[in-house]
Amino acid sequence: MAKNAWPSADRRKNIGARVSRLDGPVKVTGVAKYAYDVKRENMLYAKILQSSIAVGTLTEVDTSAAEKMPGVVAIIVQKDGQGNLPKISYAGDMVATVAAETEEIAMEALKRIKVSYEAGVPQMDDKDPSKASGRDQKKDQGLDDDNLSADEKLKQVFAAADTVSEGYYGLPIITHCSLEPHGQVTEFREGELYVWPSTQNVSGYANGLTRSTGLSADQIHVDCQYMGGGFGSKFSTDKWGEVGAQLSKQTGRPVKLMLERDQELTTAGHRPSAFANVKVGVKADGAITAMEVHAWGSGGQRRFRIPPTPYVFTKIPHYRTLGQSILTNRGLTRAWRGPNHPQAALITMSALADAAAALGMDELAFFKKNVGLTDRAEVYAEEMDVAAKLIGYREKAHLRGDKTPGPIKRGLGMSIHTWGGKGHNSTCAVTINPDGSAVGRMGTQDLGTGTRTVIAIVLADTLGLNVDEVRVEMGSNALPTSRASGGSSTVGGVSTSMRDASTNALNTLLDKVAPELGVPAEKLEAWGGRIQEVGKPSNSLAWKDACGLLGAMAITEQGANPTSDGTNLTTGGVGGCNIADVSVDIETGIVTMNEYVSVQDVGLVMDEKTAESQLYGGAIMGITYALFEEGIYDPTTGAMLNKDMEFYRLAGMGDIGTIKVHLMRGPKYEDRGVVGIGEPAVLSQGAAISNAVANAIGVRVPELPLTPDRVLDALSKGGVA
Amino acid sequence: MSAMENDQAPWDMSRRGFLKGVGTGAVATGLMQGATDAEAASALRSGKPVGPGAVPITLNVNGTHRWLNAEPSVTLLDALRNRLDTTGCKKVCDRGTCGACTVMLDGDVVYSCSVLAIEAQGRKIVTAEGLGTPEAMSAVQESFVENDALQCGFCTPGFVVATTAFVRDHPNATLEEVREGMGGNLCRCGTYVGITKVAYDLAKKGDA
Numbered sequence: 001m002a003k004n005a006w007p008s009a010d011r012r013k014n015i016g017a018r019v020s021r022l023d024g025p026v027k028v029t030g031v032a033k034y035a036y037d038v039k040r041e042n043m044l045y046a047k048i049l050q051s052s053i054a055v056g057t058l059t060e061v062d063t064s065a066a067e068k069m070p071g072v073v074a075i076i077v078q079k080d081g082q083g084n085l086p087k088i089s090y091a092g093d094m095v096a097t098v099a100a101e102t103e104e105i106a107m108e109a110l111k112r113i114k115v116s117y118e119a120g121v122p123q124m125d126d127k128d129p130s131k132a133s134g135r136d137q138k139k140d141q142g143l144d145d146d147n148l149s150a151d152e153k154l155k156q157v158f159a160a161a162d163t164v165s166e167g168y169y170g171l172p173i174i175t176h177c178s179l180e181p182h183g184q185v186t187e188f189r190e191g192e193l194y195v196w197p198s199t200q201n202v203s204g205y206a207n208g209l210t211r212s213t214g215l216s217a218d219q220i221h222v223d224c225q226y227m228g229g230g231f232g233s234k235f236s237t238d239k240w241g242e243v244g245a246q247l248s249k250q251t252g253r254p255v256k257l258m259l260e261r262d263q264e265l266t267t268a269g270h271r272p273s274a275f276a277n278v279k280v281g282v283k284a285d286g287a288i289t290a291m292e293v294h295a296w297g298s299g300g301q302r303r304f305r306i307p308p309t310p311y312v313f314t315k316i317p318h319y320r321t322l323g324q325s326i327l328t329n330r331g332l333t334r335a336w337r338g339p340n341h342p343q344a345a346l347i348t349m350s351a352l353a354d355a356a357a358a359l360g361m362d363e364l365a366f367f368k369k370n371v372g373l374t375d376r377a378e379v380y381a382e383e384m385d386v387a388a389k390l391i392g393y394r395e396k397a398h399l400r401g402d403k404t405p406g407p408i409k410r411g412l413g414m415s416i417h418t419w420g421g422k423g424h425n426s427t428c429a430v431t432i433n434p435d436g437s438a439v440g441r442m443g444t445q446d447l448g449t450g451t452r453t454v455i456a457i458v459l460a461d462t463l464g465l466n467v468d469e470v471r472v473e474m475g476s477n478a479l480p481t482s483r484a485s486g487g488s489s490t491v492g493g494v495s496t497s498m499r500d501a502s503t504n505a506l507n508t509l510l511d512k513v514a515p516e517l518g519v520p521a522e523k524l525e526a527w528g529g530r531i532q533e534v535g536k537p538s539n540s541l542a543w544k545d546a547c548g549l550l551g552a553m554a555i556t557e558q559g560a561n562p563t564s565d566g567t568n569l570t571t572g573g574v575g576g577c578n579i580a581d582v583s584v585d586i587e588t589g590i591v592t593m594n595e596y597v598s599v600q601d602v603g604l605v606m607d608e609k610t611a612e613s614q615l616y617g618g619a620i621m622g623i624t625y626a627l628f629e630e631g632i633y634d635p636t637t638g639a640m641l642n643k644d645m646e647f648y649r650l651a652g653m654g655d656i657g658t659i660k661v662h663l664m665r666g667p668k669y670e671d672r673g674v675v676g677i678g679e680p681a682v683l684s685q686g687a688a689i690s691n692a693v694a695n696a697i698g699v700r701v702p703e704l705p706l707t708p709d710r711v712l713d714a715l716s717k718g719g720v721a
Numbered sequence: 722m723s724a725m726e727n728d729q730a731p732w733d734m735s736r737r738g739f740l741k742g743v744g745t746g747a748v749a750t751g752l753m754q755g756a757t758d759a760e761a762a763s764a765l766r767s768g769k770p771v772g773p774g775a776v777p778i779t780l781n782v783n784g785t786h787r788w789l790n791a792e793p794s795v796t797l798l799d800a801l802r803n804r805l806d807t808t809g810c811k812k813v814c815d816r817g818t819c820g821a822c823t824v825m826l827d828g829d830v831v832y833s834c835s836v837l838a839i840e841a842q843g844r845k846i847v848t849a850e851g852l853g854t855p856e857a858m859s860a861v862q863e864s865f866v867e868n869d870a871l872q873c874g875f876c877t878p879g880f881v882v883a884t885t886a887f888v889r890d891h892p893n894a895t896l897e898e899v900r901e902g903m904g905g906n907l908c909r910c911g912t913y914v915g916i917t918k919v920a921y922d923l924a925k926k927g928d929a
Contacts, residue, residue, distance in 0.1 A: 024866035025858060027874030028881050030809020030849030037808040045803070103803055104792060179813045179821060179875040179909050228811070228875030229909050261814050448873030448910055609869045613915070617872055620911030645814040645907065653913045654900040 002506045002525065004499065004567045006604055006673065007461060011527065014457040014467055016670075018609045021453045022467070023226065023446065032226045035198040038185040040254035044073055044099040046247055047106040048240060049113050050263060051093040054122035054329040054638025058085035061096055062114040069112065071105035072098060074251050076243055088117070089301045090329045091639045092266030094239050099247045099255050122329035122638030126173070126273045126298035132324035137306045142318035150320070157290040157318040161281030165358040169350045170275035171343055171686060171704040173298065174629040175265050176336060177648060180228020182268045183258030184241055186248040192219040193245055197237070198258075200230040201484035203443040203477050208237025213245050222477040230447055231621075232335030233269030235484050262643035270631065271336030272299035274307055274343035275703075278351035281318075286361050286369040288352070291316050295347060296324040299333035307344035312380075312418050312575075313352070315373040329638045330631070335486060337618075338679035341417060342625065342686050346704065349415040349687035354700060357400040363414055363691065364388055364397065376575045379601050380416050383577035383664065387414070387599040390660050391579045401698025401720045407587045409698075409720055410594070413691025414579045415684035421603075421676035422572030423492020423561050424483035430459065430501040431556045432509055436544035438463055439471040440502065444482035444494050446474065449678055450610030451490055457606055458495045462502035464526030465543060480558070488676025492570030493561045495606055495674050499569055501559025508555045513546045570674045576600040578619075578684035580692040581657075586715055589708030591693055593623055593657030596685075601664045603675030608663070611677060615661035618681020624651040626689040628705050696720075771839065778838050782807060783851030793839050798822045800838035801848065809849035809878040813907075820906030823879035824848050830886040830905075849878030852885055861885045864923055870915030876908045884920050894924040 007015065026032040051058075063075045077096045080086040086093070096113055100106035125131055142157075143150040158164055184197035193215055199205050199222070206220035213220070227234070244257040259268055274297035281290035293309045306323025310316050356366035368384055371377045388394070393412060402409035428442035440459045446452040452472055459470045473479060482494060510521040513531050517524065517539055525534050532540030541549075561570065581595040598615045605611050628649040632641045642648045686704050693711065694700045699719030701710050772793035779788045780797075782805060789804040798815070801807040801824075810833050813821035817835040824833045825847040833841075853859035858866070861884050871877040883906050891898055899920045908916075 020866050021869060021871070023874070024869075024871060025855035025862070027871050027877050028849065028862040028865045029853055029855050029858060030807075030878035030881075031855065032874060033808060034811075034875065036812065037802075039803075039806065103799060104795060177909055179811070179819070179873065179907075226874060229873040231909075261816075448871075450872075613869045613872060613912070616914040617911030620913055621909070624911075644816065645818040646816075650819075650907045650909060651913075652904045652907060653917060654904050656913055659914055 002462065002503045002510070004503045004563055004565055006499070006569060012461060014461050016605045016608060019453055019457055019467055019607045021450050021610055022456055023452055027226070034180050034226045034228050035184055035196045035224065036180050036228070036258050038196040038256065040185060040187055043185070043254040043256055044101065044247070044251060045103040045106050046097050046099040046244060046255050046257035047103070047110055048094055048259065048263060049096045049098070049110045050266065051088045051091060051095050053088055053117050053119040054091040056088050056117050056119040058088065058095065058115065059118055060116040061085060063096065065112040065114070066098060066109040069105065069109050071101040072109045073101065074099045074247055076246060090331050091637065092263065092331055097243045097247065097257065099251060124328050124633050124635045124638055126326050126328050127170070127275055129296040129324050131326045132296055133327055134303060134325050137323035139321045141316070143320060154292065154318070154320055158279065158281045161289050162284040163355070163358050164279060164281050165351070165355040166277070166279045167351050167354045167700060168277050168702050169347050170702060171273060171346055173273045173330060173631045174271045174336070174625055175631055175648065176231045176233040176269035176334065177265060177650065178229035178231060178233060181259040181261065181264040182234060182238060182240065184244055185254060185256045186244040187254035188248050188252065192221065194221045195245070196223050197241065198227045198234060199224050200234040200445060200447055200486060202445045202475055203481040204484055205237055206477055208241060209245055212242040213249065223475060224445055225475040227445065227447060231337045232339065232486060235486060261645065265643040265648055266640045267331045269334040269336065270300060270331055272304050272333045273297040274347065276347040278347060280351050280355040282355050282359060284359070286356070286359060286366050288313065288316050288355070288370050288373060289318065291319040293321040293347060295321065296326055298326045298328040298330065300330035301327055302333050305340060307340040307347060309344050309348050311344035311348035312416050313348065313370060313373040314375060330633065337621070338419060338683045341419065341679065341683045345415050345417050345683050345687040346690060349684070350690050350700065353413065353691040353694065357694070360399060362397060362399065363695065364393055367414060367416065379575045380577060383575060383599045383601065386662055387577045387579045387597045390597045390599070390662060391581055391595055393579065396581065400695055402696050403720070407585055408583050409586055409696040410581070410583045411692045411694070411696025412579060412581050413688050413693065413695050414577065415687035415691065416575060416577045417680060417683035418573070418575050419488060419680040419683065420572035421488035421492065421574055421680065423496050423570030423674060424489035425561060426482040426493035426497035427480040427558065427560045428482070428497045428501045429480050429556055429558050430505040431554050432505050432547060433554045434547055434550040434552065436547040437471070438465065439473060440498055441473045441479045442482050442494060442497065443477050443479040444474050444490065445485055447485055449490065449614065450607055451485070451494060453610060454491055454606045455494050455498050458498040459502050462499060462526070463506055464528060464530065488678040488680065491606060491676045492674040496561035496563060496569040497559045499559070500561070500563045501557055504557035504559055505555050508557055509546060509550070512549045513541060516541065516549060568673065571603060571672045572675060574601040574603065574675050574677070574680050576680045576684065578688040580688040582689060582692040582696060584693055584696045584711060586697060586720065589711035589715070591627055591706050591711060593655065595658045595660065596623065597660045598681065599662045599664065600677060600680055601669055602677045603672045604670040605663055605665065606674060611663055612661050614677050614681045616659055619659050619661070619685060620651060620656050622682045622685020623656050623689065626686045626704055626706060627651065627655070630705050776839065779842055780838065780846060781844065782846045783848060791838055793837065795838050796834050797824070797836040797838045797841045797846070798833040801833060807848050807850065811875050811879060813875070818907070819876070820883060821876050821879040823882045823906060825882060825886060830883055847882070849881045852881065859885065860923060861888065861919065864919040865915070868915040868918045870912050870919050872910035872912055876906060880906050880908070880916055884916065887920055888923045891924050892927045894921065896921055899924065
């Protein structure tokens with residue numbers, strides 16, 4: 001009888017091994033069909049006209065000239081809930097959508113739509129906390145005192161510190177910039193809707209279309225086998241999903257509606273900015289005693305939530321955090337990989353590194369000294385040692401300010417981070433056929449993280465087969481439901497439900513095989529392509545022969561996370577430590593990555609290859625926001641000025657230096673079960689790289705990205721120059 | 722767009738055979754669409770204005786001649802994706818920055834978003850599909866899978882084409898040369914570590 005638990009290390013053939021992703025061959029040969037690649041017979045191409053103003057009201061949208069263009073088939077003008085022209089809250093808001101015979105005609109038609117506005121004055125300033133609105137977000141710890149008010153207590157604890165360090169830190173709004181833009185192909189057939197969206201939410205997508213189409217969710221068929229990046233921005237059906245479906249219904253033809261690159265940048269996802277004044281009180285021996293954070297920032301028209309500060313060092317005895325939200329006329333924020341954690345890491349870890357520098361203390365020694373103020377001191381301490389060794393900390397480290405002569409200054413900087421990553425709700429079905437074929441079915445999605453491969457790994461290991469001997473069906477809402485992929489919750493969710501279902505299916509098979517092998521099912525196991533008596537491989541049946549005993553009836557069993565028997569196969573809560581090694585040219589202000597080390601607690605690794613890829617990818621994405629990424633907006637018009645890929649810069653191959661990743665392995669970590677690592681991979685880079693630059697040049701560059709102008713500006717105020 | 726545009730013209734027949742084969746009803750179209758690569762190229766070079774309406778275009782894609790009608794302003798990328806069924810070149814920035822639409826044109830690496838379809842006539846166009854199939858991948862493609870040099874995969878086919886050309890042109894490239902030479906393509910998931918290894922290893926082996 002197979003147990004609903006992860007197999008012991010000696011019974012893991014594929015789990016934790018280096019398995020190549022199963023969809024690699026179709027992706028590298030260009031034949032994998034993404035939403036953007038879907039082409040249907042008689043399909044129309046739709047394009048969106050965006051608002052050029054950032055705030056105001058549309059007074060008239062004249063589509064008559066566009067309608068007259070040959071090849072234009074339908075035009076939809078956006079309306080609010082009351083059927084009026086909508087209010088505009090950012091430059092890029094949807095105004096109208098044209099469906100035409102070709103993409104070129106649709107684009108041309110957009111130019112012929114005349115839009116009249118009553119424009120207001122946009123509020124674009126997210127750096128001035130006096131522009132905040134709404135309730136302040138305040139949290140105190142250790143400021144209760146019988147004789148003192150919290151304000152007085154705060155003053156007292158800072159007065160008692162040996163050194164108080166103060167600093168200002170910030171990061172601007174950045175975008176998701178998924179390479180496959182948001183959008184979908186829609187098609188009505190016999191009164192039902194078929195959608196091929198680029199989504200992180202296959203099972204839940206249809207719910208977003210029921211109201212606007214008048215269909216029930218079971219009449220909406222969603223298919224997404226491959227998707228070109230989401231990073232938290234592709235959970236919802238979005239306005240363009242509704243409009244696409246409406247155009248298909250109206251025209252009776254399939255419609256492809258994908259955002260253009262500029263629209264992807266203005267509209268399809270932002271990470272909120274965050275700025276903070278931070279005060280840290282420390283004892284002469286380096287012990288942190290007090291912290292005060294005043295943070296503000298903007299999530300466009302959505303409320304800014306204060307990042308979780310103090311980050312990781314949550315046991316700092318006395319602290320106060322105050323958060324203020326500023327509304328600006330920018331596109332809506334969406335969850336950006338590890339929501340609010342990169343901001344929290346920058347604000348906290350930069351301030352702590354500055355406190356260490358103020359004490360004249362080595363950064364690593366300072367972090368280690370205070371590791372007891374975190375929730376997992378032992379894990380962080382171990383990770384710090386591993387990271388320090390990988391980067392050659394002892395050989396390279398120096399106190400703040402590289403004193404070597406010449407314009408190139410080198411420095412190290414570190415940061416630690418945390419994330420949850422417990423598996424989400426997921427259901428699935430496993431079928432074992434009498435011919436020995438086995439298939440797992442689940443309405444989940446593979447964002448490029450390797451979900452498809454992980455599901456196959458679990459199914460194969462449970463049935464004692466090779467990965468290429470099982471099949472996975474996913475990416476369709478006709479399959480058992482699985483939650484959206486967000487917050488690193490997918491790997492824990494899908495691997496648990498698949499382990500549950502495949503164990504249930506195997507046990508049903510073992511019941512059939514038991515009489516044949518003359519031992520009770522409890523004494524049987526699936527291993528090496530056979531069903532065998534535990535400890536006695538001579539008493540066994542080849543997998544196919546065992547399945548042959550099923551006669552004409554295949555087995556289908558269900559599984560879920562949470563599991564039916566309550567077994568917990570996934571946990572949340574991980575720690576990681578990153579160290580950056582940079583060089584800074586103090587004449588040009590250019591920061592160069594030498595080396596980056598990412599050490600991560602990941603629970604039980606499912607696929608070492610794709611797990612490492614998450615850490616590599618996270619490091620690179622993090623280097624990108626540390627050095628290059630920034631949404632730049634005209635303060636007067638509110639227009640995004642770098643809505644392209646020349647000036648909204650992503651790191652290239654030459655920008656990243658050498659990256660080393662390390663997964664914490666061994667029973668202590670693996671016994672925790674499966675934990676997601678998509679988010680933890682990308683949380684510390686801003687802080688670690690900013691700290692490394694400060695260590696190199698002897699002065700803090702307060703805001704990300706660490707562009708040459710910002711570096712030179714900081715150097716003009718101090719440091720080694 | 723007519724259904725015929727996606728049909729494959731029988732280019733291996735002689736032009737005369739082709740005209741006979743299609744019958745009189747289609748002769749007029751056949752004449753236009755039956756132009757050889759050389760004829761198409763020379764028409765383009767003749768300096769005679771074409772467009773702005775749709776013109777017949779012949780493209781040699783992955784060793785197969787394809788014909789279509791498109792405005793002279795249509796890019797090679799849009800022609801391959803929207804007029805033909807090619808999906809190995811992706812549309813990402815659409816202005817020559819990211820490399821997701823990279824194809825080979827007579828062996829040279831180009832951004833297909835920055836080449837007009839009419840300019841590509843008479844030249845051999847190779848996309849990722851033309852380098853290998855899932856069942857028979859090229860050495861570069863195999864190495865991408867082996868080194869997990871991909872995640873979401875949207876930049877990947879363009880990178881595969883760029884890497885193939887790089888490895889061909891830079892035997893024994895150093896790590897620095899790889900990083901420099903492969904800088905024309907961008908990835909959002911962060912797959913550069915794997916891609917660097919693919920290019921470096923294969924350039925050293927010289928068997929791409």
